[in-house]
Amino acid sequence: MIGAATAYYLCKEGAEVMIVEAEDLASGASGACDGFISLQTKQLGSHLDLARESAQLFPAIAEDLEVDIEYNRCGGLMLARNAEQLKEIRARAKKLKAAGLQVEVLTPSDLKERLPDVSKDIKGASYCEDDAQVNPYKLTLGMAQKAQEMGVTILKGCKVENIVVTNNRVREVNTTAGSIHSRRVICAAGTGSNQIGKMIIVDIPIMPQRGQILVTEARERLLDAIVSGAEYLGTKANIAGLMPADEEASKLGLGFTAEQTASGNILLGSTREFAGFDDGTTPEAINAIAKNAIGFLPWIKDLDVIRSFAGLRPYSPDGLPILGTVKGVKGFFMATGHAGDGICLAAITGRLISELVLDGETSMDIEPFSLYRFK
């Protein structure tokens, strides 16, 4: 996704671009995620700024691409299960509002209008009008296709084996399909970024974080907004007051998300686990996600689950993206580490990286996402 978005923006500026893809479009994290464009779950500050900028780009992208990316500015709900969570959500809503986001706090009776048949245990929610959803595969495909139309070559099933650096500058990329001469290389390899970094002797601290999701049968419209539980934010942003109550859920990094896609299926998430490169689904997570979802939306128990899947998200030590250059190697750029925000942040990442590559500077400050923040 990030690669396709970056290529899309680069060639809009007339750059000559080649995408080297080890497998196929969206075969990594973007091929195994939901389509949340969620603003209210972002960390306040530069993370939220990035997400807001990105969210604003989507309507134009939807317009520009030939593929229907199923973009829907449906709004997002975050549900609180207890008074403590509600307090936290309320406090956050205040801050998000101050930052310019359209957020309101809903009482249980307000909530019933936006989310009928929600569990009686839900104490309240925050609603963000700016939250939206998109089809991540279609978005990737649409951007890649548009880029191809503008002259981008995509080498699929082609693995990068080495990056040749001479005189502190990237010169060449050796791949399984031969060598590519280029003075600029962007690493948008997601969970493979660490491996790519090694080729130029830079430690890009990305590890795979597994997220599991259940898919239900298709039904008529049952959810009008993207929905998450407060623990989702808790496990995502490490907020003490919003962590899952029990040990098992904590271990899985369990947080409730629900989204009904354009095809009518409901995607139920999710987990945050560190299991190396194992992208399998597990009985523990399937059970936990199902149990958890019923706690929020009791009626959902009668839906058939037809599938589950797991994606490996590129996770950096603080869960935020790594954007920018590396010291000592000219022409090497990083656009990685988006964890679960790859889809949401794809647009802005693509635009900023294209600015950085072509102009050497960016229209937004990306210093907070520098590789060197970890040291």
Next chain:
Amino acid sequence: MNLPLEHTALAVVGAGPAGLCAAVEAARSGVPVVVLDENERAGGQLFKQVHRFFGSRRHGAGKRGYEIADDLIAECLRAGVDIRLGSSVIAFFPEGELMVDGPGGVYLVRPQAVVIATGASEKTIAFPGWTLPGIMGAGAAQTLVNVHGVLPGKRVLIAGAGNVGLIVSYQLLQAGADVVGIVEASHGVSGYEVHLDRVRREGVPIYPGHRIISARGRDGLEAVVVKDLRGGRTVLFEADSLCMAVGMSPMAELAAMRGCRMVFREELGGFLPWHDEKMRAGLQGVYVAGDAAGVEEASVAMEEGRMSGISAAEEMGSMKKRQAAARRAAVSRRLADLRRGPYGEARMAAKCSLYCA
């Protein structure tokens, strides 16, 4: 996790001929065996077979399919096998647990070994109108007629002149339907001549070298348009049912999920889990047998089931090496016999290509 977890020695998935035979072999050598099957009846496809089976006496030849199933079930029960019906195995995780959707809810089983004997699923072909009600798989028609006592239609056209197409044609005739023809895209009849003889002597015309062009009807099938691939003549059959008997493919999703290597063998129905002569699927404690390991016949499925049961029992230490080797040799001989002759050779070669690969 609030799902119950249960431990067992051997879990067999599928209570068809392969699964039941695997269970019998293992149970007789003292291995505790659980058989899991999603249907409400054991026997797999056997219980909808009302015709007498070919094969040797060992495989119940001369008996009707459902009788063979009854015999195998009785053998299993005598050997102490725990057969659980209405129990779909919905997952086989790489760590080795099976997830079962059973009558009492979803639970996990962690066996030392698993035999995947999940059978095959019907293939289909697509053409304009193939989605019309009245068009169904031949196996579906068989279920409808022989299990539920309902005809799929009064005038039935059959697509495919393999054994399934011929047998289903006969069974429909038996139950009182008219079979207006059997169309077959290839230039010959691939089913046994005896099956062919039986439908021919009922006056069913066979149309080799004919391809279905389209199906017509408003709210359900009314007619099927068929083209003679040699003569170019196009004809229309009035029919209210079209049964597709265009082959089966192994149903080995659980093996794939567990991580078994899937290989393609046209002669055996398509993608199947790689396995060796002992029916080991390349991963510790994972065995495959029957149509799930390549589509053949019920008698072959039984022998492969026995083979997998012997191998599992041996590897769990319940059967001595020498005894296992002797029993395997006997099964191998019988399998070789079953794969002889004009119909078996291609399957034999395809199986050998797995064993040697």
Next chain:
Amino acid sequence: MGESGDIDEIWRRAEGGAVAILDCREEIPCDPCEAVCARGAIVVGKNVCDLPRYDPGLCNGCGRCVAICPGMAIYLLDRSSRDGGARLTLPYEMKEEIKAGDEVWALDEDGSPLGKGKVVKTAKMNKRDHSLLVTVDVPEEWALKVRGVRIRVMSIGEPLEVRGCQREEDHLLCRCEEISRSQAREYAAMGFNSLRALRRFSRVGLGYCQGRFCQAMLVDEFSTAAFRDREGVGVFKVRPPVRPVKLGRLGGENG
């Protein structure tokens, strides 16, 4: 009928009473006739695919082979009656009931009615089901032609000839998601290198049935469209559950 016995000898022996006629012509794995014959008149031997060797000289016309033959390829001929006709005993397992005294159609191997015969007796083939052995009197000249007896003869008519050339029309491939062949081909033409990728973008096989129903067909379609061998095209990634299951049950609810 080389191995199935000398037909002239069978014909002669039938004058003295019932004798079996084997119409078994194909090497398939099958041998129950051998086991059931108490007189050793039928021998298949070690190789189960071999044709049975039949010695009519040993046959006593008990008819057990007629009742057991899965191919319904054995019947009895009896020419001992004084009026010169042939008395045949054939297996019968059709819906319409037959009883002694009925007039029935005698059909040849192509299902063409030779004419009517008269049922002399019926006997249950075995205790386990409702199939019958039907003994019927027919004219002698049909003795070796009759392959079945029926109450009802199918009348299906000829298919109608359709004029005009049939244009190749588009049609659905994926029934759940209602994706047509041409749509799937459009996606295939985008150059995806696996069935998994094709599914992700086109949604073929992503519906309620999860491709369990259409996968084999999609593999064929995609390998043709993309000029790739099937193993290269691959299969869908299999994820739990392989059958739809209620979310509540996955969450641990019973019932």
Next chain:
Amino acid sequence: MDLRVGRHAVLGEMEGGKLVTIYVDGVPLKAREGEPIAAALYAHGIRTTRYSPRLGEPRGPFCMIGRCTECAMTVDGEPNVRTCMTAVRDGMRVDTPGRPGE
């Protein structure tokens, strides 16, 4: 139309189960208790179990073993019930999803 086999040549009498009434799109229909809904409908010549959501095409049972999901109907208000796997009960209400004019 009656497509019941009744007495089968090999199996004998096939009509087991108590005679009960189900309501298909509101119309009462006799069925045998315990048989799959799809079979009961077929016995009366009702082949269409749903209309496809996008194209509105009629669809009927195809696999009869719960895989193809073409026989999914609304049963007692619950959508997407695979009728080839669901046994008939007296008084059951079965509705055809997507029926034109609804």
